[in-house]
Amino acid sequence: MGSTTVLFGWPLAVAGVLATALAALAAVWARLGTGRATVTAAVRATVQLAAVSLLIGAIIGSVWLSAAFVLVMVLVAGGTGARRMTRHRSGWWALLPVVLPLPVVAVLVVGGVVPPTGLAIVPTAGILVGGAMTATVLAGRRALDELTTRRGEVEAALSLGLLPRDAAIEVARPTAAQALSPALDQTRTVGLVTLPGAFVGMLLGGASPVQAGAVQLLVLILLLLVETLAVAVVVELVCRGWITRAARPSGPDPARGRR
Template sequence: MGQGAITVSWGFAAVLAALVVVAVAAALIGRLGVGRGVVTASARAVLQLAVVSLLITAVLRSWWATAGFIVLMVVVAAATSARRVSTVRLGWPVVLPIAAGALPVGAIIVASGTMPLTEVAVLPIAGILIGGAMTATSLSGRRAVDELKDRHGEYEAALALGFLPRDAALEVCRPSSGQALTPALDQTRTVGLVTLPGAFVGVLLGGGSAVQAGATQLLVLVALLAAEAIAVSLTIELVAAGVVSRRTGR
């Protein structure tokens, strides 16, 4: 076992349980209304990672299985963003910004030869990019929909001035929705100074050099910026066009 590997034991389980209790307590004290969500999210993470840990070896033996798993990632990401942004019925078009953000960026990385064309390399980078695009889509989409609802008077004023519906909607929702890129921008700006993200540490634990670790992390961060920027731009366009909206309470 590597020196940096975590030992799975009863102590590990106890630490996880304690951290969940701390998170729930903080949410309750702060009246954040997410205490139950912390518990359910943690429980789902345990179950899902347990299943993935058992299946991942089999998945990585075949390109077809790897491709199928990537499709599953996109579907789950779209379902998650759809619930965050809208009703499921009206929100499923968010699959477009997630796929359009993650898949072309991943294809560029693979086609350039920067990353080896192997299942064990492609699957993790696909997961990172899809996860980033999902988060950016959820944040920008929800913010855009809320802005159009809360500032509907400004939208109507823009229409009265002669703006087309799409342009009027973009005037209202684009500035605040762009803030969905703030987490990715902050992480990129402070990498190495505030955090040593997973890709960097993973390469080091895998026996790579510090230079290889830094190059890998840089590639991941810049790729995430590209994927998330595409996802945010498309999400705002979908909201402005009325393709994604929230017409019923949620």
């Protein structure tokens, strides 16, 4: 009798090693400079997932321990977002957009959409926190880059009487909004081009295609929600000067409005 899940054993390990080696070799052949990073990322993912799998297996029976684990995930995501955006300590404001999925998950649990169990809360929160982190990093970096490269336009807007925040946001917002493109494209093409992880995971777990499709639809819509909120918040933080670069050009800071 066939199994609906991926078999755990040496074939799975061999497939993972071969895929990593091929990815690294392709990066070396194309001179992308990411060959070593590919191997390092794969090794780190293996170690981290092994540790997290054991940890989740131990805490999944307790809602409170699961909630504590979700908070750790948020802290790690916030720290990662901070480092990816800027070397300045102000990057820790990245915690603010990354924490936004938590109220969403709480509403889902209270509303009965997500069962109040660790087995349901941890993966749901993980998907949404990961999406918010990615959107925060992309939008924050693009906003900071725009304020640096188009500094003259911000200064011109300030000279016309715009407030510092308004002058900065007119420059930073359009490019930063492109951080939502991956989520929008995935939602538009789901089922036609891509079959995302939640859908495939539920099918492998034995759910019906209709159940898997309904859950995946909810996940995609929730990702659009939390990523849109994250982009809006991080752009506001950057344009108000709460998140800055470690090294800024001499002269006034357009995000802070120092003249």
